[in-house]
Amino acid sequence: MSWFPSMLLRPHPGALIVLGSSALGGAAYRYGSSASSPDASLNPHSFTAYTLIRKEKVSSTSAIFTLRNRERGPDPDEVRDGWRRRVWSVQVKQPELQIARAYTPLPSLGMETGGSIPASSIGGEGEDAEDAAPEDLRLLIRKENGGEVSTYLHTLPEQSTIHLRGPNTECELPTEVKTVIFLAGGTGIAPAMQVAGVLAQRKGSRMRILWANRRREECAGGVGDEERDRGGRGVFGPGLRDNGKGNGGERWWKRLFWSEGDSRRDAVPESDIQIHTQTRIHADTGVHPKNVIVRELEALQHHTKLHSPTNSLSISYFVDEENQLIKPGDVARRLDIESRGTEGKGDKVILVSGPDGFIEYWAGKKLWVGGREVQGPLGGVLGQMDLRGWRVFKL
Numbered sequence: 543m544s545w546f547p548s549m550l551l552r553p554h555p556g557a558l559i560v561l562g563s564s565a566l567g568g569a570a571y572r573y574g575s576s577a578s579s580p581d582a583s584l585n586p587h588s589f590t591a592y593t594l595i596r597k598e599k600v601s602s603t604s605a606i607f608t609l610r611n612r613e614r615g616p617d618p619d620e621v622r623d624g625w626r627r628r629v630w631s632v633q634v635k636q637p638e639l640q641i642a643r644a645y646t647p648l649p650s651l652g653m654e655t656g657g658s659i660p661a662s663s664i665g666g667e668g669e670d671a672e673d674a675a676p677e678d679l680r681l682l683i684r685k686e687n688g689g690e691v692s693t694y695l696h697t698l699p700e701q702s703t704i705h706l707r708g709p710n711t712e713c714e715l716p717t718e719v720k721t722v723i724f725l726a727g728g729t730g731i732a733p734a735m736q737v738a739g740v741l742a743q744r745k746g747s748r749m750r751i752l753w754a755n756r757r758r759e760e761c762a763g764g765v766g767d768e769e770r771d772r773g774g775r776g777v778f779g780p781g782l783r784d785n786g787k788g789n790g791g792e793r794w795w796k797r798l799f800w801s802e803g804d805s806r807r808d809a810v811p812e813s814d815i816q817i818h819t820q821t822r823i824h825a826d827t828g829v830h831p832k833n834v835i836v837r838e839l840e841a842l843q844h845h846t847k848l849h850s851p852t853n854s855l856s857i858s859y860f861v862d863e864e865n866q867l868i869k870p871g872d873v874a875r876r877l878d879i880e881s882r883g884t885e886g887k888g889d890k891v892i893l894v895s896g897p898d899g900f901i902e903y904w905a906g907k908k909l910w911v912g913g914r915e916v917q918g919p920l921g922g923v924l925g926q927m928d929l930r931g932w933r934v935f936k937l
C-alpha cells in the first residue's frame with residue numbers, strides 16, 4: 543500500500559526518552575513570532591510545556607485532559623494538516639522516570655479550519671465553547687492499573703505543567719479513502735474520532751465505528767444506530783425527549799454552526815438534530831446519562847451530516863459486561879453493506895485500534911523489527927474473512 547507507512551516509527555512504549563524522537567513526516571515546523579523560543583510550539587524534537595487547564599471525568603478510570611500551550615505557541619502546520627488527513631499522536635513525559643507514552647488528541651469541531659469547539663459542548667452547558675482555544679489539545683487518558691505514565695497523569699491537579707512532544711503520524715488517510723470500518727477497543731476510540739473528523743470533510747464519506755468496551759461506564763448512554771432504529775432501549779426514555787433547548791431556553795447550539803438565514807439550517811431534519819443533543823435522564827429510568835465521549839461521538843455524527851447530507855457516520859456499542867462482543871458476523875454484515883455499489887469508488891479501509899490483545903484478535907500481531915513497530919502479516923479474525931479488496935491497517 544503506497545499510502546500507509548510500511549513501518550511505523552513508534553518507539554517501544556517503555557523506551558527511555560533520551561533514545562530520541564519518534565516523529566514521522568519530517569515536515570518543516572514553523573515557529574511563529576509570538577513564540578519566545580523554538581520549544582514554545584509543539585515539535586517532535588523537544589518537549590513543550592503545556593498547562594492542564596481542565597480534567598473532565600469520563601468514567602471511574604478515564605478522563606479527558608485539556609492542555610494549553612503555556613506560552614501560547616502556535617500550532618505547527620503539521621498539526622493543522624493532521625486534522626485533515628492523518629491519525630496522529632503526541633508523546634507525554636513522566637518527568638521523574640524520564641519515560642514518555644503516546645496519546646491521541648481528540649478532534650474538536652472545525653479543527654481543520656482553525657475552529658475550537660469541543661464536540662462535547664454541543665447540547666451541553668456551552669462553557670467549553672467559550673473557554674476553548676484553537677491550540678488546546680484534548681487527550682482521553684485511561685488510568686492503567688500499575689501503569690507508570692497514565693497513573694502519574696491522573697494524580698496531577700488542574701494547572702499542573704505537562705510536557706508534550708510531537709506530532710507523530712500513525713497513518714495517512716489520502717483523499718481517495720472515503721469508506722472506513724473502524725474496530726475500536728477502549729481508548730482506541732480516540733483515533734476513531736480523529737478519522738471521523740477527517741472523513742466528515744469528505745463528500746460522500748461513509749464510516750462505521752464498532753466500539754468495544756469492557757464496562758458500560760466507558761460508553762455510558764451510548765445507543766448504537768441499529769439499536770435506535772429498531773426502537774430498542776430509547777435514548778431519551780419515556781416522556782423525556784429532549785427538546786434541544788439547553789439552558790437559555792433557546793437552541794443555542796445551533797448558533798455554533800449556523801448564522802441566521804443560513805440555508806444549511808434545513809440540511810439536517812429537525813428530528814435528527816434532536817437526537818444528537820445531550821440527555822439529562824435519571825438513572826431510575828434505566829437509561830444511562832450520556833458520558834462526554836458518547837456526546838462527542840453523536841456531535842461528530844451531526845457534524846458529518848452538516849458537511850454533506852450524503853455523508854454517513856454510524857456507531858455501534860459493544861459492552862463485555864453486557865455480554866455484547868463484536869462478532870465476526872457484525873463485521874461481515876457491515877462489509878457486505880458497504881461493499882455494495884462502491885466497487886472502484888476509492889479505497890475502502892478497515893482500521894483496528896485498541897489494546898494489543900484486541901488488535902491481535904482481529905488482525906494479528908504487530909511486530910517489532912529493529913526497534914521499530916511494523917504492521918506484520920494480516921492474521922486474526924480478519925485474516926480468515928473474505929475482505930473483497932478492503933485494506934486493513936493496525937493502529
Ligand SMILES: Cc1cc2nc3c(=O)[nH]c(=O)nc-3n(C[C@H](O)[C@H](O)[C@H](O)COP(=O)(O)OP(=O)(O)OC[C@H]3O[C@@H](n4cnc5c(N)ncnc54)[C@H](O)[C@@H]3O)c2cc1C
Pocket residue numbers: 552555556631643644645646647681682683684685686687688689690691692693712729732
Ligand atoms: C500511538 C498510540 C496512541 C495511544 N493513544 C492513547 C490514548 O489516546 N489514550 C490512552 O489512554 N492510551 C493511549 N495509548 C496507550 C498509552 O501510550 C500507554 O501505553 C498507556 O497509557 C499505558 O501506559 P502506562 O505508562 O500508564 O503503563 P505501563 O507502565 O506501560 O504499563 C502498562 C501495563 O502493563 C503492566 N506492566 C507494566 N510493567 C509490567 C511488568 N514488568 N510485568 C507485568 N505487567 C507490567 C502495568 O501494570 C499496566 O497494566 C496509545 C498508545 C499508542 C502506541
